Amino acid sequence: MIPANRKFLLTLLTPALLVLLVFVAAPVIQSIILSFHRIIIGLPQLKSPFIGAENYRELLHDPVARHSFLVTVFFVSTTTFFELLLGLLLALLINHRFPGRGALRACILVPWAIPTVVSAQMWRFLFNDAYGMINYLVFADKVSAYIPWLAAPGTALFAIILADIWKTTSFAALLILAGLQIIPEQLYQAARVDGAGMWRRFRHITWPLIRPALLIALLFRTIDAFRVFDLAFVMTQGGPADATNVLQLYGYKKMFVEGWMGYGSAISVAVFAMVLVLAVVYVRMARRRLLEATL
């Protein structure tokens, strides 16, 4: 073992930490401080009194926030599950050598390369109840049968979930693919020589070794899914009747539209806390696998 030159290593770490401190940590701390004040930007005469945990107390009793929380949790669980599943399948597919593999890899990047706001517009266009392509593909020319996808609470949420899965599956696929490529080919060859079939090779070689990559994908997908904003903002503005009013959209409306800076910050801190708890749980579950060198 090489004796760790701690000072050298810490120096390497510093630039990254510095950038994070100035551009993320400091604003986050300021946000947290704001969440303990009452600030209404439309009424500057009220100044910004310190009110302790009042915002959080109100948040717990806010029916709209509770509903937003449920909508968000549903969104997170559904999208993360499908994205990881489809991402895993895609990654396994691409990991094989076949002609046109590079082209397929480029294909799956297309959904992800489009800016989220543009893809949200695109789905809004496709899901339109009168001139949307989705209705056309399902019902052809029978205009009277067209479904107004974005107009009913259930289908609106489904539309957003589909849009997100379309967009982000390739993110999961690429991450898992990177994990797959660390696995040395010899292991598979040895297993094949020993007579192991496809499923057994997957279960005993692939699955254990991609768990770190899967964990990263799960972790970061969950974090991002909890903070979904662009899709709901562009496609439905949180409607109909708040059916797609995800937490960050609600926080945005409170903060930037209505001017409740303190309360909006409290919502953000609440989202942060929830995600933090989840992350700690995930990491603890896979702790041994992730941070120790394999084999």
Added chain:
Amino acid sequence: MTWLKKTGFLLGILLSAAFSLVPFLLFVSSAFKTQAQVTAIPPELWPSFSIDFFRSAILRYGILHYLANSVIVAGSTTVATILLATLAGYALARLPRRWAHFSLMVILACAMFPQIAIIGPLWRFLRFVGWLNTYQGLVLPYVALTLPLAVWIIALFFREMPQELEAAALVDGCSRIGALVRVILPLSVPGLFTAAIFTFIYAWNEFFLALLILTDPAKQTMPVGIALFQGEHTVPWGEIAAASFITTAPLVVMVLLFQRRIVTGLSAGAIKG
């Protein structure tokens, strides 16, 4: 057996490609339609192959200059993030367990906060240092927002590499930095490229911060530019579709060119051999 596997395989490929491309193609086909065709009820599947929308998107809406800005911002972000993340990732892979674990969690925590809450204080800070409407005013926050994922990916890659390689290099007379650059780096290229793609696409796609920090049209990036295509009550679907096509194509081409770098790597068995 193999026939079944082969068909299943082929089916998988076709489905994946279709799933990724079909919605996009449906939308982009509008870029080749005429104005009345775009929102026809019921929709018309085949465009009339007019390039009016492309002309309009480029000349009237200036999509190319937004594209240039996006390339500058996303490119700078990627270079900076990968640089910092490589150093940090290496450090975290070699530090004692507890330090590494703690630092990784702290870095992760930085990725968890909703952007809408950060933007307020961040904006004020940027105004204070006079960096509003400058490229660095957007790039540096982007670096901060993409560092966590990049660091985690790269740290994972470095972790997987046993320390014997560095030991060998040091014995051969390399400095620590030299060992890093000459021995470790080339082997971790798949990880670096993966992190680079994630970073680039994040910076390419990001909307909210770009909207509030770069308000000067000369500097606005593409997502903002396309979002601002919308007039007071008009949604120029044709131009938006054309612009989406113009901005996605270079990315796809880029990936096609670089994807070979991602393929070669550790699976060659260099480590275990």
Added chain:
Amino acid sequence: MKIIGLWVTVGIVLFSTLMLNAQEPQTIVFLTWKPNQPEVWERLIQQFHQEHPQILVQMQIGPHSSTESHAVVTQRLRNKDASLDVFLMDVIWPPEFANAGWALPLTSRFSEEEQKKFLPATIAANTYHKTIYGVPSYLGAGLFYYRKDLLAKYKFDPPKFWTEMLVQGDAIVKGERDPALHIYAAQFKQYEGLVCDMLEFIWSHGGHVVDPQTRKVLLGEPPSVEAVTFVRDRIIGRAAPRGAINYEEPESLEVFIQGRAVFHRNWPYAWAVANDPEKSRVAGRIGVGPLPAFTGHVSASALGGWQFGISRWSKHPDAAWEFVKFMTSLHSQKILALEAGLAPTRIAVYDDPEVQERMLHLKHFLPAFKRARPRPTSPLYPMISQELQRFFSRAISDRETDVEGLARATSERIERIVQMEAAVQQ
């Protein structure tokens, strides 16, 4: 090409100005959203440059939607951003901007005599506590569009009442035997536009949200509740397509100009679009008039439109005022009317012979404009609007909703907001 040329020119001039750190010309920053006809605006700005060579206007484009635009503008103003001089305000913003001290009071520059030349409703929208904070540029009011060819075919006159519209619509849809034809298209998505549309129904039933005189919240009273119930039961999914719950102006207009709706509610801009043969399949076959009302009541339109405001923290208020004065002058408003189809706020423009000749429909709009009613004026209007949006969206999208109960609950919340505002006006 010209556009790029202009941008490059402006950009180069701006850049060199900053480099030379010159005292003049002064640069003022004008924040707007993308106009429907940007060339017209740019031409006006060029004309301004010719008349005032010492002042350079840099146009910055922000988001198009009223809500997003509001977020961007208020973000800069409340942080005392001195790099913003002139901005456009939606008709509902002046009270908020005035109360928060973001907009510069214009009493010394915008005389009462001059104010009288504008439509009174627009001046009222810009006035807060007897001080004027903005100059109206163009206005909007909810208008009623209809297929005059279909009405003529079935020998109907444009309906004066909502029930009349439903009856006519039924007859037409049955007669045309087109399963994809709807009676009515309008905006019912959960956004600001929903408030406009619903208020028009409520007002035309004699109801109020906030009584302008007494400041009492009357959302839970029978006239308002009945109007909302009417929309839920007779309009959504019946007269209007179910998908209208996700319509903003563009989608609802698309339905109309594709020939899929007999009647349509929209702002004045829709007239030009609907008559443009390149975009519309019903060009030349539409009529326009005031919105229907409920029997025994008067038609009501929601007031819309945009005004110029000057930032409190602008370093060049005089230059900014010159620009605002120019852009709202008789000359500019006439050009905006003739070339961009924007309804002027100066009364004189309506009497101009050229305008009358080329834009005859503007004269038709004038009665509706004069009757246009503002949404509740309050510095906390964004909060009130959010409550209303939530209420209206829930009420109209779910047949099971207890409209009255929900209305009362929302009333209480709006009451609290109004009280908050009153407590501050000591």
